[in-house]
Amino acid sequence: MKMSKMSRPQPSSRNAWRCLGFDPGIAITGYGVIERRAGSTSCLAYGVIRTSQKMPLTERLKILHHEAMAIIAKYQPEIIGLETLIFAKNVKTGIVVGEARGVLLLAIASAKIELIELTPLQVKQALTSYGRAEKHQVQYMVKQVLKLKTIPRPDDAADALAVALAAEQMRGAGRQI
Numbered sequence: 001m002k003m004s005k006m007s008r009p010q011p012s013s014r015n016a017w018r019c020l021g022f023d024p025g026i027a028i029t030g031y032g033v034i035e036r037r038a039g040s041t042s043c044l045a046y047g048v049i050r051t052s053q054k055m056p057l058t059e060r061l062k063i064l065h066h067e068a069m070a071i072i073a074k075y076q077p078e079i080i081g082l083e084t085l086i087f088a089k090n091v092k093t094g095i096v097v098g099e100a101r102g103v104l105l106l107a108i109a110s111a112k113i114e115l116i117e118l119t120p121l122q123v124k125q126a127l128t129s130y131g132r133a134e135k136h137q138v139q140y141m142v143k144q145v146l147k148l149k150t151i152p153r154p155d156d157a158a159d160a161l162a163v164a165l166a167a168e169q170m171r172g173a174g175r176q177i
Contacts, residue, residue, distance in 0.1 A: 018044070019171070020077035021164025022068070023156050024085070024101040026060055027051060029068070030156030033075045034146065034164045041168060043146040044075065046157040057096070061103045068107040079114045081167025083159070086120060116167040123159075126166035138162050 016037035023030035032046040049067040051060035072080070082105070085098050108115050121131040127141040139151045139158045145165060152158040 017079075018075055018077040019079045019081060019164045019168045020072065020075055021081040021083075021160040021162070021167060022104050023083050023159040023163055024097060024104055025156065026057075026064075026096045026100045027053065028154065028156045029064060029100060029104070030154070030158070030160035031068075031071055032152070032157060032161030032164045033071075033077065034161065034168060036168060041146065041165070043148060043152075043161065046152050046161055048154060048156050057099070061099060064100055065103045065107055068104055069110065072107060072111045072113065077113060079116055079167055079171055080108050081116045081118055081163040081170075082108065083123065083163050084117050084119050114171075116170050118163060118166050118170065122170070123162050123166040126169045127162055135159075 016035050018033060018035045021030075021032045021034075027050065029049040030046070031049065033044040034041050035044050049064055049071075051063050055063075082101070085094065085101055105115075118126075124133040124138055125131040127133070127138050127145070130137075135155065139155070139162070142148070142158050142161045142165065143151045146161065152161060
């Protein structure tokens with residue numbers, strides 16, 4: 001698992017709250033942590049959880065669950081945004097990503113944290129006001145809203161930050177992106 005240099009593991013205070021976003025996948029799951037404080041949203045951390053294709057699926061899912069639980073414990077978010085699965089052209093891939101999503105759902109339920117599930121269309125709509133926006137447009141908005149110097153890499157991490165921002169907006173954080 002890669003963590004960015006922006007990591008600040010202390011729990012949020014009464015005047016701030018955190019949102020963790022997940023972009024699920026079996027090979028790469030993106031995560032992004034944002035914090036809302038004093039009317040402003042900032043990026044605390046982002047990265048990816050990687051699993052090797054050479055490992056059995058059960059081991060990959062176990063690693064994903066363990067790492068997701070560690071991220072949740074480290075950042076102690078008040079809410080978690082999770083992107084829903086859209087039907088893939090490749091049914092086998094869709095099933096495996098669904099299994100990865102299930103492991104993330106289990107981690108979230110075990111931590112007893114509020115879950116906001118978002119479709120890719122809802123994420124795009126929240127960040128760009130256009131549900132059919134292209135990936136690069138969403139990533140640009142992530143960079144702008146969070147005042148980052150560059151677009152987070154890999155794409156899965158940027159996508160997870162987009163999910164977190166959309167979940168923040170859906171929760172009613174008192175502002176529009």
